[in-house]
Amino acid sequence: MSSVDQIVLEARDENLDASLVLRFIKASFVWLLLGMLAGTVDAIRLVSPSLAELWGNISWLNYGRLRMFHTNAVIFGWLSNGFFAFTYYALPRLTKGPVLGAKFLNTNFWLVQFALLVGAFGLLGGYAKSVEYAEIPWWAAIIFALAFVVTVITVVGTILKNMRGPMYVSLWYLLLGFVFTTMNYVMAHTVVTYIAPGAAGAALEGLWIHNAVGLWVTPIGNAIVYYLLPVMVQKPIASHRLSLIGFWTLALFYPLGGSHHYFFSPVPWWLQVIAVPLTAALIFVVYTVVYNFFKTMSGNWKRMTSDVGLRFLTFGIFSYIITCTQGPFHALFSVQKVIHFTDWVVAHAHLALFGVFSWWLFAFIYFVWPRLTGRVLRRDLSEWHFWLSFIGFYLLYYIPDTIAGLMQGFAWLSGLPLIDSLVAAQPFWVPRAISGVVLMLGVILFVWNLYTSRIVAEVNDAPY
Amino acid sequence: MHPTKKDKNYDKGHVMERPMVIMLGAALGFFILSFVAMGLAPWTTLKSVAKPPATFKNPYVDEEGNINAAGRGRLIYQREACFHCHSQFVRPVAGEPFRYGPASQAWEHLYDLPQLYGTRRIGPDLSREAGRRTDDWHFAHLYNPRHVVPLSVMPSYPWMFETKDGAITPKQDAQDLVAYLQILGAPFKEDVENMAYPEKVRIVGDIATNDVISQKGQELFKNHCVGCHGARGDGESDANKFLSPHAVSLITRYMAPVEVYTVLNSGVRGTAMPSFHEMPQKELWALSVYVSEMGEEVLKEKATWAYTDEQSTKGKELYEAQCGTCHGNDGAAEGPAALALKPRPRAFKYRVMNFASFSTVMDEGRANTGMPPFPHLTPDERTALHAYVTSLFEEKAGAQ
Numbered sequence: 001m002s003s004v005d006q007i008v009l010e011a012r013d014e015n016l017d018a019s020l021v022l023r024f025i026k027a028s029f030v031w032l033l034l035g036m037l038a039g040t041v042d043a044i045r046l047v048s049p050s051l052a053e054l055w056g057n058i059s060w061l062n063y064g065r066l067r068m069f070h071t072n073a074v075i076f077g078w079l080s081n082g083f084f085a086f087t088y089y090a091l092p093r094l095t096k097g098p099v100l101g102a103k104f105l106n107t108n109f110w111l112v113q114f115a116l117l118v119g120a121f122g123l124l125g126g127y128a129k130s131v132e133y134a135e136i137p138w139w140a141a142i143i144f145a146l147a148f149v150v151t152v153i154t155v156v157g158t159i160l161k162n163m164r165g166p167m168y169v170s171l172w173y174l175l176l177g178f179v180f181t182t183m184n185y186v187m188a189h190t191v192v193t194y195i196a197p198g199a200a201g202a203a204l205e206g207l208w209i210h211n212a213v214g215l216w217v218t219p220i221g222n223a224i225v226y227y228l229l230p231v232m233v234q235k236p237i238a239s240h241r242l243s244l245i246g247f248w249t250l251a252l253f254y255p256l257g258g259s260h261h262y263f264f265s266p267v268p269w270w271l272q273v274i275a276v277p278l279t280a281a282l283i284f285v286v287y288t289v290v291y292n293f294f295k296t297m298s299g300n301w302k303r304m305t306s307d308v309g310l311r312f313l314t315f316g317i318f319s320y321i322i323t324c325t326q327g328p329f330h331a332l333f334s335v336q337k338v339i340h341f342t343d344w345v346v347a348h349a350h351l352a353l354f355g356v357f358s359w360w361l362f363a364f365i366y367f368v369w370p371r372l373t374g375r376v377l378r379r380d381l382s383e384w385h386f387w388l389s390f391i392g393f394y395l396l397y398y399i400p401d402t403i404a405g406l407m408q409g410f411a412w413l414s415g416l417p418l419i420d421s422l423v424a425a426q427p428f429w430v431p432r433a434i435s436g437v438v439l440m441l442g443v444i445l446f447v448w449n450l451y452t453s454r455i456v457a458e459v460n461d462a463p464y
Numbered sequence: 465m466h467p468t469k470k471d472k473n474y475d476k477g478h479v480m481e482r483p484m485v486i487m488l489g490a491a492l493g494f495f496i497l498s499f500v501a502m503g504l505a506p507w508t509t510l511k512s513v514a515k516p517p518a519t520f521k522n523p524y525v526d527e528e529g530n531i532n533a534a535g536r537g538r539l540i541y542q543r544e545a546c547f548h549c550h551s552q553f554v555r556p557v558a559g560e561p562f563r564y565g566p567a568s569q570a571w572e573h574l575y576d577l578p579q580l581y582g583t584r585r586i587g588p589d590l591s592r593e594a595g596r597r598t599d600d601w602h603f604a605h606l607y608n609p610r611h612v613v614p615l616s617v618m619p620s621y622p623w624m625f626e627t628k629d630g631a632i633t634p635k636q637d638a639q640d641l642v643a644y645l646q647i648l649g650a651p652f653k654e655d656v657e658n659m660a661y662p663e664k665v666r667i668v669g670d671i672a673t674n675d676v677i678s679q680k681g682q683e684l685f686k687n688h689c690v691g692c693h694g695a696r697g698d699g700e701s702d703a704n705k706f707l708s709p710h711a712v713s714l715i716t717r718y719m720a721p722v723e724v725y726t727v728l729n730s731g732v733r734g735t736a737m738p739s740f741h742e743m744p745q746k747e748l749w750a751l752s753v754y755v756s757e758m759g760e761e762v763l764k765e766k767a768t769w770a771y772t773d774e775q776s777t778k779g780k781e782l783y784e785a786q787c788g789t790c791h792g793n794d795g796a797a798e799g800p801a802a803l804a805l806k807p808r809p810r811a812f813k814y815r816v817m818n819f820a821s822f823s824t825v826m827d828e829g830r831a832n833t834g835m836p837p838f839p840h841l842t843p844d845e846r847t848a849l850h851a852y853v854t855s856l857f858e859e860k861a862g863a864q
Contacts, residue, residue: 045617045619046586046617047617049609049610049616049617049618049619049620050610052619052620057619057620057621057622057623058623059621059623062544062619062621063545063549063619064544064545064546064548064549064619065543065544065545067545067548068545068548126543126544127543128542128543128545129542129543129578130541130542130545130547130578130579130580131578132548132583135545156483156487159483160483163483165475165476165477166475166476166477166478166481167477167481167482167483171483172481172486172490175483175486175487175490175491176486176490176491179487179491179492180490180491180492180494180495183491183492183495184495187499191503192578193577193578194577194578195577196503196507196577197573197574197575197576197577197578197579198510198514198570198572198573198574198575198576198577198579199506199510199514199570199573199579200503200506200507200510201576201577201578201579202579202581203502203503203506203507204499204502204503204507205578205579206502207498207499207502207503209583211498244478244480244481247490248480248490251489251490251491251494252490252494255494255495255497255498255502256497256498256501256502258498258502259502259506261583262581263555264553264555264556264557265553265555265568265581266514266553266568266569266570266572266573267506267570268506268509268510268513268570270506270509271502271505271506271509337555337557337558338558340555341551341582341583341584341585342585345583345584346584408585412558412559412560412563413558413559415559415562415563415742416742416743416744417740417742417743418563418587418588418742419613419615419616419687419688422586422615422616422617423615426617
């Protein structure tokens with residue numbers, strides 16, 4: 001056990017700006033609920049397309065625009081705001097020093113929300129462009145990039161200024177995620193949008209969309225688990241060496257597999273072929289990390305029954321295993337032939353972004369909220385949140401949507417009229433539409449819980 | 465106090481976990497590596513590999529380099545996020561060349577910025593759209609997809625249309641969008657047309673071997689045909705307000721099942737009638753029988769049509785003078801001009817129309833097909849022609 005791993009067990013750092021962390025969490029919930037609402041409306045429209053007649057088919061609530069709003073709201077509004085909250089919570093604690101430029105961070109919070117609002121206006125108002133996850137127009141992207149760069153400077157600066165010894169694992173991932181994503185984001189909004197045409201653009205877009213998940217959402221998600229798990233189970237991370245291997249292999253292999261999003265396209269064939277082993281390599285990366293997590297968990301599984309936050313964290317790790325085992329298999333040509341373009345991929349993406357990273361973020365909020373507000377969350381509402389999320393996601397979303405993908409894929413293979421693939425998938429879209437409502441209900445109960453539960457300690461005396 | 469860098473015993477940890485190594489190596493280094501390996505390298509390869517034919521020019525600008533209708537349509541396609549449900553590349557696997565047309569080539573997208581390959585397909589791939597549908601069909605479909613594809617889940621785009629003189633007309637946006645759709649895959653237009661509207665139809669099986677269930681036919685009609693032909697098959701439909709030529713009434717003409725089968729397989733090029741050749745044989749026959757039965761009233765009515773020999777003879781003269789070049793003097797649609805026509809002219813052996821329906825065709829012709837209007841015919845001549853055309857119908861062939 002190295003001393004580095006124990007940092008997380010230490011007492012609260014006075015440099016922590018609790019109100020900033022809470023503000024980011026609150027904002028993230030607003031975007032989460034809006035994003036889920038947009039997703040649910042679109043899911044219902046795929047079952048009952050005439051739904052839009054209720055609001056007279058107005059252009060800015062049209063299916064395609066809502067779909068872009070959905071993905072952007074959950075990735076940049078929900079997950080990223082949540083990640084910022086985690087960053088500003090963990091940074092002073094792990095570096096044992098003040099956060100650089102702390103006085104600008106409140107302004108930057110509003111800059112982030114302003115950028116997201118302008119982006120939402122761009123998407124719904126009809127100014128979108130066609131780079132997936134980077135659909136917001138350039139004038140919204142510039143504001144977001146600016147706010148993001150301020151955060152990057154804070155993260156990098158704080159670490160360089162404060163660290164005089166080995167860094168804890170979470171900090172590696174924060175550095176990696178923030179620095180890589182800055183370049184990736186700029187590339188998506190410049191090279192992919194305005195410079196690289198056709199197949200060249202597709203190759204680079206593969207790099208962007210793959211790493212928006214792989215080197216933004218994944219590293220910050222991992223940082224959260226590396227932070228929370230040792231505290232929650234009161235044990236240091238099992239193997240420092242495995243952490244190091246998992247980190248470096250992720251940083252190396254994840255960016256290189258992006259072209260697997262464009263198999264059988266006019267993207268150069270050699271690029272598609274090398275994407276197969278490079279994607280397969282990820283399976284070892286993930287298993288290294290997950291082994292480390294479970295080794296740390298061992299002997300402490302029972303804590304899951306009483307600690308709902310830990311339960312979200314652990315089930316998130318289960319989903320991480322599933323989604324990251326699926327990935328390398330998706331990158332086999334024979335599998336890709338059937339499932340590409342289908343709902344299978346949509347289910348896979350939701351398993352990663354909702355089943356894994358959103359659940360880890362839930363776990364973080366369950367962990368941090370009582371410590372910052374002095375409230376003790378109600379167990380019954382927490383249980384409702386967990387079980388609505390569990391049933392709503394796995395039973396009503398993930399499994400039916402995966403089957404829908406198979407139905408579509410095989411309907412296309414059979415050479416039947418295209419509309420038959422829709423008819424075959426539609427019964428499985430019904431539970432998916434219901435799941436949107438169930439999952440939103442879970443989140444609403446969660447928020448209700450956060451705001452109404454009993455205050456047992458003055459904020460300043462909160463137990464850390 | 466933190467230790468400072470000057471301290472000799474200062475533990476900086478493993479070299480691979482130091483901030484500068486992570487930032488410059490893992491983040492910056494691996495980003496540059498992947499950008500070069502996965503972006504720049506294929507880009508250079510493509511520059512030498514993707515050689516377009518000499519005739520291929522930027523389809524989104526006019527000769528002076530200004531954005532044209534297709535270019536504007538492309539922007540609408542982006543802003544409405546069409547690419548989230550419609551891919552734009554045909555994979556050389558999974559039977560896609562049979563469904564959509566030739567597999568995609570890299571040079572086709574040299575002017576596509578940003579590219580629109582897409583990662584999801586709820587509706588069909590659109591990279592081989594040129595020559596597949598008429599503009600009319602697209603307008604009806606954009607206004608409300610259920611008008612032409614009853615089972616579709618695509619959103620409607622009514623804000624791209626306005627009502628002028630009681631008729632729903634496309635605004636500039638809709639026209640631009642359709643102009644864009646019509647240039648997608650333009651270099652392969654002929655291949656796609658020939659595939660989407662096959663001239664030669666191989667008749668596989670017949671009613672008897674396919675165990676036709678009329679309930680199935682009815683269901684198929686409801687799922688695929690009512691949008692244009694109307695719920696009763698009389699051509700009274702929302703889509704027909706957009707279509708020229710109109711989708712025909714199926715109750716004012718009788719077509720033998722084998723004739724319906726042929727039309728279902730080949731579609732009618734130049735009109736909104738698509739080909740349904742992907743349907744399983746059993747369904748094709750069930751639908752053929754159902755549609756055929758819709759016109760049976762015409763057959764019964766035919767017995768009451770009392771045409772004199774004189775009328776028939778006069779009709780024959782007219783027919784041979786005016787119609788024979790295309791429809792053939794024997795009505796088998798093998799006249800000298802027939803082979804050059806797409807769609808091929810109709811044979812009269814397997815179909816018969818009532819007089820009202822016949823008259824409409826004489827007045828209007830069939831737009832976008834080879835069939836012109838014949839408005840100069842006198843009422844007598846018209847009756848005579850109908851008498852003769854009706855006599856070409858072979859009840860026996862039709863009754864099968």
